[in-house]
Amino acid sequence: MIVDRSVFDDSHLPQRLQHRDAEVNQLARALEPAKQGDPADDLLISGPPGVGKSVLTRHTIDRLATRADVQYARIECMGQTTASIIRDVLGAIGDRPPQNTAREDLCLQLRERVTDPVVVVLDEASEVHETKALDRLADVEYISMVVICYDPDDWLSQAPNRIARRFHGRQLRLDRYGVDELADILEPRAREGLEHGAVARDQLETIADEVAGVARFGIYSLLAAATLAKDRGHDEVLDVDVADAYPLAQEWMRQAALDSLAFHHHVLYEIIREAETIDSRTLHQRYDAIADDIYAGRQRTPLIKRTRRDKLAKLHGYDLIGQEGGTKDRIYWVLDESVRSGYDIDVRVAATKDSEL
DNA sequence: TATCCACCGGAATTTATGGAAG
DNA sequence: CTTCCATAAATTCCGGTGGATA
Numbered sequence: 001m002i003v004d005r006s007v008f009d010d011s012h013l014p015q016r017l018q019h020r021d022a023e024v025n026q027l028a029r030a031l032e033p034a035k036q037g038d039p040a041d042d043l044l045i046s047g048p049p050g051v052g053k054s055v056l057t058r059h060t061i062d063r064l065a066t067r068a069d070v071q072y073a074r075i076e077c078m079g080q081t082t083a084s085i086i087r088d089v090l091g092a093i094g095d096r097p098p099q100n101t102a103r104e105d106l107c108l109q110l111r112e113r114v115t116d117p118v119v120v121v122l123d124e125a126s127e128v129h130e131t132k133a134l135d136r137l138a139d140v141e142y143i144s145m146v147v148i149c150y151d152p153d154d155w156l157s158q159a160p161n162r163i164a165r166r167f168h169g170r171q172l173r174l175d176r177y178g179v180d181e182l183a184d185i186l187e188p189r190a191r192e193g194l195e196h197g198a199v200a201r202d203q204l205e206t207i208a209d210e211v212a213g214v215a216r217f218g219i220y221s222l223l224a225a226a227t228l229a230k231d232r233g234h235d236e237v238l239d240v241d242v243a244d245a246y247p248l249a250q251e252w253m254r255q256a257a258l259d260s261l262a263f264h265h266h267v268l269y270e271i272i273r274e275a276e277t278i279d280s281r282t283l284h285q286r287y288d289a290i291a292d293d294i295y296a297g298r299q300r301t302p303l304i305k306r307t308r309r310d311k312l313a314k315l316h317g318y319d320l321i322g323q324e325g326g327t328k329d330r331i332y333w334v335l336d337e338s339v340r341s342g343y344d345i346d347v348r349v350a351a352t353k354d355s356e357l
Numbered sequence: 358t359a360t361c362c363a364c365c366g367g368a369a370t371t372t373a374t375g376g377a378a379g
Numbered sequence: 380c381t382t383c384c385a386t387a388a389a390t391t392c393c394g395g396t397g398g399a400t401a
Contacts, residue, residue, distance in 0.1 A: 081385085081386075083384095083385070083386090084385090084386085098376065098377060099375080099376060099377085099384085099385065099386080100375080100376055100377060100378095100383075100384045100385050100386095101377090101384080101385085102383085102384060102385085103384090103385085262388095280363090280364065280365090281363075281364080284363095284364090303389075303390095304389080304390065304391090305363095305364080306365090306366085306389085306390070306391080306392095307388080307389055307390070309364085309365070309366070310366090310388095310389090313366085326364095326365080326396075326397080327363085327364055327365050327366095327395085327396045327397060327398090328362095328363070328364065328365090328396075328397050328398055328399095329364095329397080329398080330364080330365085358401100359400100359401090360399100360400085360401080361398105361399085361400080361401095362397105362398090362399085362400100363396105363397100363398095363399105364395105364396085364397095365394105365395080365396075365397105366393105366394100366395090367392105367393090367394090367395105368391105368392085368393090369390105369391085369392080369393105370389100370390080370391070370392090371388100371389080371390065371391085372387100372388085372389075372390085373386100373387090373388085373389095374385100374386085374387085374388105375384105375385090375386090376383105376384090376385095377382100377383085377384090378381105378382085378383080378384105379380105379381085379382080379383095
């Protein structure tokens with residue numbers, strides 16, 4: 001059923017970008033000056049998550065870099081600091097400075113070493129304002145910026161004026177795909193990743209419709225449908241497999257998110273999952289009741305309440321738990337009961353201890 | 358209605374860790 | 380080995396908020 005799983009990875013670049021011709025051209029035009037050794041134009045690329053902003057830039061800049069001698073750096077800005085962004089840029093164009101290089105040194109090196117056009121792609125740039133990286137990059141003549149974000153107006157309003165001005169009239173908006181368009185995009189993946197004829201066109205359209213044009217979700221759903229078909233012993237993907245695909249894809253994404261988090265998050269998550277819904281007061285009580293047992297024999301030690309709130313916010317941001325209510329009356333619940341921690345955390349100990357007290 | 362309490366989350370500070378240079 | 384620098388994680392401090400209680 002599944003011939004090549006790698007086709008469904010985020011890192012997989014399709015051979016041809018479908019339904020993005022105008023966008024590819026606009027980006028290519030912005031980069032054009034770099035071919036002659038001039039600084040490229042800046043560009044602000046915006047659009048909802050999972051519609052191919054990153055794929056578009058990777059595809060277009062890779063192609064440019066193979067044809068012309070243009071250097072570029074792709075930077076995942078999420079959670080990065082000023083220094084780490086500058087260091088990434090330096091690393092992309094030559095030797096990567098060691099981790100403990102002073103910030104001033106990094107900026108100095110940047111000015112000295114960038115003597116030809118460099119395109120810096122700032123991916124997931126929503127929070128890059130909190131760093132000084134934008135200013136530092138803007139100081140260097142030959143650096144041009146391709147910024148990828150969700151909401152362009154929001155991003156520009158938070159940027160310093162001198163930065164925002166650089167993007168005036170230099171914006172590119174990507175929207176969700178239509179059902180037909182996304183089905184077109186899924187088709188080559190099905191062809192390369194699945195057995196021949198395993199999935200029909202109208203099934204691709206059903207998937208495309210369900211994920212509301214978000215390509216990344218569509219691709220995961222397609223893999224999920226094929227996985228279900230295989231597990232259920234079907235020779236080809238049936239409509240029932242398609243129907244159950246998206247929830248399974250969501251479960252995978254959430255499970256991957258939870259797996260990526262630290263032990264602390266897992267403890268809180270499991271307490272919430274066991275309780276179905278729980279208010280913060282009870283949550284903290286449970287945590288205090290079982291923390292000593294659960295953390296026994298581990299390097300980590302239990303957290304104070306303030307830090308637990310940060311972990312809970314993280315779980316919420318990762319779409320693992322829901323929350324409702326402002327200050328006093330907040331409740332939490334897990335969004336998918338079948339997503340569970342891989343750690344052996346028995347929170348029911350807490351329940352019994354509670355009742356004994 | 359006034360006061361208290363527990364929780365929320367921003368901001369600053371501390372702690373632990375690790376690589377590089379002297 | 381000590382010092383310097385950066386980073387991540389956790390703690391401390393604190394103003395704000397809203398429900399419970401006198």
